[in-house]
Amino acid sequence: MHIGNKVIKNLKKELSNRDWNRYMKNLTYSPEESNNHVAQFYVPNILLAKWIKTKYKFQLAHLFELETKLKTHILVSPKQEKSPENEKKKFNNIHKKNQQNSTILNPSYTFESFIVGSSNQFAYTTAKSVSEKPGSIYNPLFIYGGVGLGKTHLIQAIGNHQILLGQKVIYTTFEQFMNKFTSHLRAKTMDRFREHFRECDILIIDDIQFLSGKEKTQEEFFHTFNELHQAKKQIIITSDRQPHKIKGLVDRLKSRFEWGLMADIQPPELETKIAIIQKKCEIDGIDLNQDIINFLASNMGNNIREIEGAIIKLNAYAGLMNQTLTLEFAHNVIKDQLIEKQKNISIDDIVTFISKELNLKFSDIKSKKRTRIVVRARRIAIYISRNITSSSMPQIAVYFGMKDHTGVSHAMKKVSETMDSDNNFKVFLEEIINKINQHSKIKN
Ligand code: ADP
Ligand code: MG
Numbered sequence: 001m002h003i004g005n006k007v008i009k010n011l012k013k014e015l016s017n018r019d020w021n022r023y024m025k026n027l028t029y030s031p032e033e034s035n036n037h038v039a040q041f042y043v044p045n046i047l048l049a050k051w052i053k054t055k056y057k058f059q060l061a062h063l064f065e066l067e068t069k070l071k072t073h074i075l076v077s078p079k080q081e082k083s084p085e086n087e088k089k090k091f092n093n094i095h096k097k098n099q100q101n102s103t104i105l106n107p108s109y110t111f112e113s114f115i116v117g118s119s120n121q122f123a124y125t126t127a128k129s130v131s132e133k134p135g136s137i138y139n140p141l142f143i144y145g146g147v148g149l150g151k152t153h154l155i156q157a158i159g160n161h162q163i164l165l166g167q168k169v170i171y172t173t174f175e176q177f178m179n180k181f182t183s184h185l186r187a188k189t190m191d192r193f194r195e196h197f198r199e200c201d202i203l204i205i206d207d208i209q210f211l212s213g214k215e216k217t218q219e220e221f222f223h224t225f226n227e228l229h230q231a232k233k234q235i236i237i238t239s240d241r242q243p244h245k246i247k248g249l250v251d252r253l254k255s256r257f258e259w260g261l262m263a264d265i266q267p268p269e270l271e272t273k274i275a276i277i278q279k280k281c282e283i284d285g286i287d288l289n290q291d292i293i294n295f296l297a298s299n300m301g302n303n304i305r306e307i308e309g310a311i312i313k314l315n316a317y318a319g320l321m322n323q324t325l326t327l328e329f330a331h332n333v334i335k336d337q338l339i340e341k342q343k344n345i346s347i348d349d350i351v352t353f354i355s356k357e358l359n360l361k362f363s364d365i366k367s368k369k370r371t372r373i374v375v376r377a378r379r380i381a382i383y384i385s386r387n388i389t390s391s392s393m394p395q396i397a398v399y400f401g402m403k404d405h406t407g408v409s410h411a412m413k414k415v416s417e418t419m420d421s422d423n424n425f426k427v428f429l430e431e432i433i434n435k436i437n438q439h440s441k442i443k444n
Pocket of ligand 1: 113114115116120145146147148149150151152153154276279304305308
């Protein structure tokens with residue numbers, strides 16, 4: 001066996017299934033182009049090549065050294081298809097342009113590996129349109145939503161798509177942007193900083209919520225934003241909340257963000273969670289039976305990163321203990337991570353409670369009656385049901401006799417808006433939720 005292939009085999013032993021399947025599966029060694037000092041590897045595209053060079057170069061070199069006692073220089077290149085001359089040019093261009101990217105993008109974050117459900121449909125669709133026509137329709141694109149719901153995945157999917165088209169993409173977290181800014185400021189090399197950011201075709205800034213109190217960085221970002229926007233370069237931003245809820249965001253940036261399009265990602269529906277878990281298992285080469293998948297989806301929280309962590313943990317345990325995965329085994333392994341859901345609170349309980357609290361008839365809240373007071377009570381009931389029961393939006397829609405989940409989603413939005421604008425209402429709602437929770441504890 002060629003030494004390089006042996007190294008690949010050894011590397012496989014050191015990596016998790018997940019990393020192997022995501023990044024290395026298609027790594028090949030080229031003996032013809034290698035010698036005692038240089039090892040040439042190929043992967044299908046530039047995204048993977050960059051990722052492997054950054055993350056695994058030393059590990060590969062080390063494995064060579066173990067075999068040959070020689071220092072080996074590792075080369076990882078994207079496979080060059082035998083293509084016409086202009087294709088080649090485009091390809092070289094991609095290579096050159098993307099050499100100075102700030103942070104490399106995870107090649108497994110693509111649109112294909114992103115599962116779409118009603119919770120992220122809008123964000124997905126807008127991200128897709130932006131990746132097809134960057135800089136022209138929604139600029140900036142502002143995606144917001146809770147932790148682990150797929151924001152970074154989605155924006156890196158746009159970035160990856162654009163890199164393959166030969167665009168220069170800069171991806172950075174707000175924190176990295178700030179650190180870079182501070183060090184250039186200190187080194188008096190601000191022109192280089194500015195040049196770097198203004199030379200890109202697409203600027204992606206992740207997790208902008210951390211900007212509070214960083215006025216100087218915000219000001220610099222404001223200028224970067226304006227120049228790129230004027231030059232019709234696409235800007236993509238994420239945050240865990242909407243701009244007007246980010247503490248310390250300066251007004252002029254806030255208004256810039258509002259020029260573009262806001263898209264939110266909501267916690268995934270059960271069906272979407274199941275589909276995501278299935279997809280992850282498929283990509284990562286992990287074999288979980290449907291019972292376990294359903295169990296994870298319905299008993300873990302909405303943070304997909306945590307669910308992924310649980311899948312990996314389960315798989316690793318099963319491997320170590322040489323056990324097949326049973327539901328019971330799964331339950332034991334991840335019992336600390338299971339959420340305690342108030343399964344015993346039903347939508348009926350919530351409507352009963354609200355009807356008493358607001359002095360309304362139970363049947364009115366459940367009916368289609370449109371008086372202002374009843375509509376308000378119904379919205380509250382919907383909001384609370386979605387938050388403290390495990391009912392999905394479609395299930396809640398059925399309960400309230402609505403055509404589909406859009407009515408539920410509308411009610412949720414209205415309640416959130418009122419909470420934002422009216423603090424008394426917010427306090428009132430929190431009290432009701434507390435009381436319902438108390439009540440259910442007594443009931444148990
Ligand atoms: P965020 O940036 O919102 O905190 P991430 O984008 O880092 O979340 O997502 C956390 C993990 O969950 C990632 O591994 C991502 O691939 C996965 N994930 C989240 N949503 C989806 C989805 N809809 N389809 C596939 N994977 C998803
Ligand atoms: Mg993120």
